[in-house]
Amino acid sequence: MREIRKILFLAEGQMGDSIVLTPALKAAKDSLPGVSITILLFHRRKYISNDSSGNPYIELTNYSGTAEIFKGNPNVDTVLELDRKAMRSLKGFARLKAEWNCIKYLRKQKYDAVISTFPQNRFVIWSYFAGIKKRIGEKGQQFGFLLTEKPAIKRSDAGVLNYFCGLLKPLGVTAKNKDTYYHTPEDEIVNTRKILDNLNISKDKKLLIIHPGASDKDRQLPPVMMAELINVLNSKNNMEILFAYSEYDEVYIISLQEIYKDKLSLIKTDTISGLAGILKTADAVLVHNSGPRHLAAAIGVKTIGLLEKYDDIMWKIYENEKNHAIVQSQKSCSLCGTGKCGGFIPEGNKFGAKCMHDIDINEIYSSIVRIINNP
Template sequence: MKILAIRFSGLGDIVMLLPTLKALKERYDAAITLLCDEANIKIKEISCGIIDEVIGIDREAFRQKNVVRSLQSILQIFKLWKKFDRVYDFQSFGESAIISCITGGERFGAVKREWMRKCYTHSVPYNTKCHRSEFFAKIAGIQKIRKPKLCVTQKSRYATFLDPHKKTIGFNIGATKENRRWSEKKFFELAQQLLPRYNVLVFFGPKEKRFLHLFNDKRIIKVYDIDLVELAAALQLCDLVVSNDTGPVHMAAALGVPTLTLFSTGDDWQVGCLNEKKDFIKKLPIDSISVDEVMQKIEGLLLHA
């Protein structure tokens, strides 16, 4: 059986989707193709063999009204026609529902707007009152799911910069929205407190590279301009990852790394990491979380690691 799974973004959601895809793969002896944003196409390489193929869509081209790139993405979508036996729409957007219609075959999705019901042959109500991973499982008709797992075989080049006698703490300072981002100044202050006893890795996404100059302590190991495979390898070096609520913290959790997530608008019960060794702090605004509060949580997690 050939199955198409649609989940454009975000990275953390795709990681949380992996247990459902694994269950579908095992139940139907299926080949799994993931339709996602181009930024996430390398998830296949660390999916432990769950994902067989990835098709990247340049949705940013539509937002920027780039005609050439938009037409290329549209062509990609029409190539999906009658290629799959089943399509699972895990995005629940209007555009993903329409893509489901185009593909043909059996179509599964969650009805966010009434007109979307016509796009699916099997549907469930759209429900945000459960954990995101449970919502994905309900769309697929999976009763019990496992925890996400990522597989990394390559070694990180950043390992050579670590003091082998110290534990390593990673900071992911980025977020999808500014109101979900603990400030770079507080992350730097936290690093200053940790550096005498720990290695500190700081992960910078494309939007956070503007803060590189602020982390001017030579003891800080700065990680940037890397793909998802390299990111996973570097996260695996950590004994703990402190992060805003965004994709890399879910990657760390799926690699078995203890995590501390800083929330503003999100909730752990709904979008939190699924690893056993984890903690979180939630405050609004997020910058009202103090460095001392984070330090206390770090010490507690490392004590029981």
């Protein structure tokens, strides 16, 4: 096999996907001596909504938004970014010119291999015209004939973590360690301690942090059910509850406060490192199928994940059941076909697919108690 010195990973840029990619990055770095790893993030949106340059060209990251996931990661040498929204806003010749400039940029870098971590015709074409000799991507995509290596693997079959690692096989790389990774800056941990002191969080009780966010509203527990859960937790009075959220989650928090009239302990974060600092103080974190779930797991915090009926097919990726639990509806779903969530939110509701409405509150509570008290 030709020596691999430079690898380009094409990645979607979502927080959760980026974190779940980290075991594959480590495997490549460990298995290929001296290899340089570059990640090109195609942002659908930023973690911070107003943090967007609007630049339709590839640029070096400043580690804001979801690119912050890779800051301090020893297995990543370079992070590039492309604002897909800015690219898509261009029409006709302007669009072709911008895309050709991106291709020329990649061509100058002289990558030996490119791994497309998601099937996308445009970026397979870019890889081909960029002259990258070894082009790896999922088998069966429309422009797959432009790929040189096509592993027969899908997210929906193997799960996302195994999918990312499986794409490395054409390079002769096997991921032996599938633990995810995120480096939490020490100053964020210090800042968090000060914040918790100001919130009068008792150090004599277990701390449960709840992050209500998700990329789509159908993945969120209905606020009325969240309020019911808080009442159950408070009736036992055996743990502190803190909500951590970002600006994306404000609508959910407002809806919850309209239902739950007592005071909630709330902390708003605007960076991933800030959120990591907060989550790291928790004895356990209650999350939806979201980036914060994967962030918590990456920094070694126990999680209870609330997932749609069939989301575990791709996202049940944490095998240590002492530290991680998944809670889903046990009822059959009349709206979705077997094995695939349609994300249908019942009429009159803003949050939660039908299967999220069908989750048993008592099962959530018992899972929280089990996980938070595990040594």
